[in-house]
Amino acid sequence: MELIRTKTTLKGGVKNGKPEIDINIRAEANVAEVQCDIDLTKLEMIKELERRNNQKLKKLIEKTVSKVQKEYKTDIFGFGDAINRSNPKEWKELEPDWETNFSTLPVSVKIDFKIRRTGTQTNSYQKEMNKKE
Secondary structure (H helix, E strand, O other): OEEEEEEEEEEEEEEOOEEEEEEEEEEEEEEEEEOOOOOOOOHHHHHHHHHHHHHHHHHHHHHHHHHHHHHHOOOOOOHHHHHHHHOHHHHHHHHHHHHHHHHOOOEEEEEEEEEEEEEEEOOOHHHHHHHHO
């Protein structure tokens, strides 16, 4: 997969005095080359690849955010700024204890992964060798 375009939106909010973050990512990719038995001429195979990439990317982002929250307790993502932009009054109350609030902050991740083009499809090297025997 070659990522050709991504767009990330980060929205912060406060509900019932608790901060929360929504991360929305739109990603577009091309399949550069396939050297296995995946038939990219079938729409259901493209949809399956998109679904798998959605899950993989979501899991990676959730793991990264969780690690930063639990281990480093440093807002490298700018979540505090996002909350400040959307709720400046509530942010003034949250800011003094942001390190604690950040480490327990619920983060929702939504991914929209689309495959735009498919590249070369060839048989794998192993398959070619088996044919020659």
